[in-house]
Amino acid sequence: MALKEQYKKYRNTLTKILKQAKREYYKDKIKEAQGDQKRIWSIINQNRLTRIKKNIERIKTQDGTTEDELTIANELNTRFAQIGNELAARIPREHHATNTKTYKRIRESLFSTPVTESEIRKYIKELNPPAATGPDGIPTNILTNVDDSLTGPL
Structure with missing residues (x-):
């Protein structure tokens, strides 16, 4: 029984180290691609889970x-x-909405209000990592791991 527990401990440690290395690798790749959105999305898509x-x-x-x-x-x-x-x-x-005239105008508009990097960071931190991917197919753990590199371009 002790051998099995030791195995689990080492396996979990290895998994943690591999995840950290992968996180650092992609963080560095995205930092290198700063300003080149096409390259950033290419990096993100490399790590995307295909379904x-x-x-x-x-x-x-x-x-x-x-x-x-x-x-x-x-x-x-x-x-x-x-x-x-x-x-x-x-x-x-x-x-x-109490003013339906205003509500209708806003709902039909394509205007987006500007957001700050801190707002983007806040929303990224609120993501649920084990949750399913969105329509873009990007896992939330990728977004949470590289949030500092992504907030500027977004």
Whole structure:
């Protein structure tokens, strides 16, 4: 039993050292690429976990299970179109916009307000490392490990 515990201890130490070395490697690579966003994204994508994308072959509907591609697409579109309204209905009334004219103008605008590096750092630190990747496919642990190098370009 003692041998197994010793093995686990060394394995965990090795894993920790390898993670730290990888973190430092990518941090240095991104620092070298400072100012070259194409190169930065290339470095990030090198470390990105690739996922096998599978098509949805069947789905449960109100009428039962279907394998028809058009029905599956329509069911998913309907569901995802409803999610926003369902979430909005859960927001307490006092948080809703009181001036709908202003709200409509802001919602339809492409204008983004400037953010500071400290705000970006704050949001990166609040990320949940074991969480799934976002639509960009970048794992949160990459963002949290290289946040100092990324905040400037972002």
